Amino acid sequence: MQFELKHVGIIREQKHILQDINLTIANGDYITVTGPSGSGKSTLVKALASLIDPDEGVLSYNGQDIMTLNPIEYRREVSYCVQQPILFGETVRDNFAFPYQIRKQAFDTAKVEAYLEQVQLDAHYLDQPIASLSGGERQRVALLRNVLFEPRVLLLDEVTTGLDTVNKTIIHNLIEQFNREQKITIVQITHDAEEIAMANRLLKVVDGRISDESGVI
Amino acid sequence: MKVGLSKMGIAVNNQSLFYAALLVVIALYIAWHEKLGLDKDMIIAVIRAVIQLVIVGYVLRYIIHLDQLWITLIMAMFIIFNASYNAMKRSALKSFKIPLAAIAIGTSITLSGLVLAGAIKLVPFQIIPITGMIASNAMIAVGLCFKTMDQAFKDQRQQVIEKLTLGADLKDATLPIIRLSIKTAMQPTIDGAKTVGIVSLPGMMSGLIFAGVDPVRAIKYQIMVTFMLLSTASIASFIAAYLGYREYFNARKQLKI
Structure with a gap:
C-alpha cells in the first residue's frame, strides 16, 4: 500500500478535526473525497501532504511512518495543489523556474513548453505576466508547476471549483492522463459529479470521520 | 577638548533644569x-528618563575615571543585552538569543573595525558612547526586521505553504520574506544617511559643535558614524533575518502560524 492510515486523529484546540481515520490507498488509485464544509476533508489532505502531522495514530507512506521521512523529499513525491493557488514572481516562467531552482537544475524550456501544450497554452505564455491570466489559466499553470517533476501522488483540493466547462475539461484530461498513463495516485477533494465519476474510489468525510467509502465504481 | 564647558557658554545647572522641566507642564496640560x-505615561516617562540619566551619568563618570578595559567591555555587554531585550519585546518570536546574536555580532564587527582603523581608541569615553549608538541602531534595525518578517509571514502564508508543497526547503520558501525584512530594516539607516x-x-x-568643536572637524566624526550605522544595520538585520525565519517552522518543516 502506498498510504496506510491507522486510527489517525488530528486535534486542534482540544477538539477532534479528524478522528479514528483508517484508510489504505494503493499506488495508482484515483480517489475523490467529498463531504460537507468543515468536515475535515482539507485537514485529511493536508496531513497526506505533510503540512500537518497526526496527533493520534500512524500515517505510513510506502510502509514507513511519515514522521520518520524527510519532509522535503516526501513533498517532492506527494504534491499538493489548492483551489485559487498563488502564482509566484512576475511571469508564468517564474512559476516553472521555481521547481528547477529548488532542485538546483537548469530550466528546461522544451519540457515546460511541452507541458504547457498539454493544457492548451502556447509557448508564448511563458513570458506572460501572471496578472494577465484568467482564473482557469492560473489554475492550469499552478497544476503544471506541481507535476513538472512527476510526483508519485497528486493531492488536489477543489482545484476545479469555480472554473468554466472548458477549463474544467482541460484539467480533467490532464488529471486522467497522469493517473492512467503515469500511474500517479490522485486524491481529489471535490463536489463535482463528473470528477466523482472519473475516480475509482469515493470517500465521504463527515464530522472528522470517514462515514462512507464506495469501492470501484 | 578639556576646555571648561562654562567657558564655552554651556551652563546647564540644577536651576536651569528646573525651569526647563516647566516645559513638561505644557505637554501635560495639552494631554489633560x-x-x-x-x-500618567508622560509622568512615568519623565521620571524614568531623569532617574536613568542620573544613574548612567554617575556610572559613566566612575567607569571613565577607572579607565579599565574589562569594565568598559562589561558596560558594552550591558548595552548590548539591553538592546537585545528591547528588540525581543518588539518581536512575536519572543526569542532572546536571535536579537542577542544579531546585535552582539553587528556591534562587535563595527566596533572592531573602528578600533582597527584607528577611528576610535579602546578607552571608555570613546567605546561606551559609540557602543550605545551602534547597539541602539542595531536594536531598531532588528526590531524592524522582526516586525516586517512577522507581518510578511501572515500576508504570504499561502505562498510559503505552496512553495513547501512543491518540495522547497525553508530558505527557498521564505527567501522573498527574508529579503523584504532585511531591506525594510536597513531603510531608515539608508534614508538617514x-x-x-x-x-x-x-x-x-x-x-x-555644541561643545565648541570646529564644524569641519565635527563632520568627520559624523561621516564615521554614518559608515558605522550602515554597517551595523546591515550585519544585524542580515543575522536576525537568517536566524529568525526558521523560528516560524517546526522540526518537520511545517509552518507554525
Missing part, C-alpha cells in the same frame, strides 16, 4: 486638556 489619556546634514544635524555632530 485633549483627554489623550497620556498624563541620505538626509544627514540637509535635514538633520545628528547627535554626534551636534554634540561636538
Whole structure:
C-alpha cells in the first residue's frame, strides 16, 4: 500500500478535526473525497501532504511512518495543489523556474513548453505576466508547476471549483492522463459529479470521520 | 577638548533644569486638556528618563575615571543585552538569543573595525558612547526586521505553504520574506544617511559643535558614524533575518502560524 492510515486523529484546540481515520490507498488509485464544509476533508489532505502531522495514530507512506521521512523529499513525491493557488514572481516562467531552482537544475524550456501544450497554452505564455491570466489559466499553470517533476501522488483540493466547462475539461484530461498513463495516485477533494465519476474510489468525510467509502465504481 | 564647558557658554545647572522641566507642564496640560489619556505615561516617562540619566551619568563618570578595559567591555555587554531585550519585546518570536546574536555580532564587527582603523581608541569615553549608538541602531534595525518578517509571514502564508508543497526547503520558501525584512530594516539607516546634514544635524555632530568643536572637524566624526550605522544595520538585520525565519517552522518543516 502506498498510504496506510491507522486510527489517525488530528486535534486542534482540544477538539477532534479528524478522528479514528483508517484508510489504505494503493499506488495508482484515483480517489475523490467529498463531504460537507468543515468536515475535515482539507485537514485529511493536508496531513497526506505533510503540512500537518497526526496527533493520534500512524500515517505510513510506502510502509514507513511519515514522521520518520524527510519532509522535503516526501513533498517532492506527494504534491499538493489548492483551489485559487498563488502564482509566484512576475511571469508564468517564474512559476516553472521555481521547481528547477529548488532542485538546483537548469530550466528546461522544451519540457515546460511541452507541458504547457498539454493544457492548451502556447509557448508564448511563458513570458506572460501572471496578472494577465484568467482564473482557469492560473489554475492550469499552478497544476503544471506541481507535476513538472512527476510526483508519485497528486493531492488536489477543489482545484476545479469555480472554473468554466472548458477549463474544467482541460484539467480533467490532464488529471486522467497522469493517473492512467503515469500511474500517479490522485486524491481529489471535490463536489463535482463528473470528477466523482472519473475516480475509482469515493470517500465521504463527515464530522472528522470517514462515514462512507464506495469501492470501484 | 578639556576646555571648561562654562567657558564655552554651556551652563546647564540644577536651576536651569528646573525651569526647563516647566516645559513638561505644557505637554501635560495639552494631554489633560485633549483627554489623550497620556498624563500618567508622560509622568512615568519623565521620571524614568531623569532617574536613568542620573544613574548612567554617575556610572559613566566612575567607569571613565577607572579607565579599565574589562569594565568598559562589561558596560558594552550591558548595552548590548539591553538592546537585545528591547528588540525581543518588539518581536512575536519572543526569542532572546536571535536579537542577542544579531546585535552582539553587528556591534562587535563595527566596533572592531573602528578600533582597527584607528577611528576610535579602546578607552571608555570613546567605546561606551559609540557602543550605545551602534547597539541602539542595531536594536531598531532588528526590531524592524522582526516586525516586517512577522507581518510578511501572515500576508504570504499561502505562498510559503505552496512553495513547501512543491518540495522547497525553508530558505527557498521564505527567501522573498527574508529579503523584504532585511531591506525594510536597513531603510531608515539608508534614508538617514541620505538626509544627514540637509535635514538633520545628528547627535554626534551636534554634540561636538555644541561643545565648541570646529564644524569641519565635527563632520568627520559624523561621516564615521554614518559608515558605522550602515554597517551595523546591515550585519544585524542580515543575522536576525537568517536566524529568525526558521523560528516560524517546526522540526518537520511545517509552518507554525
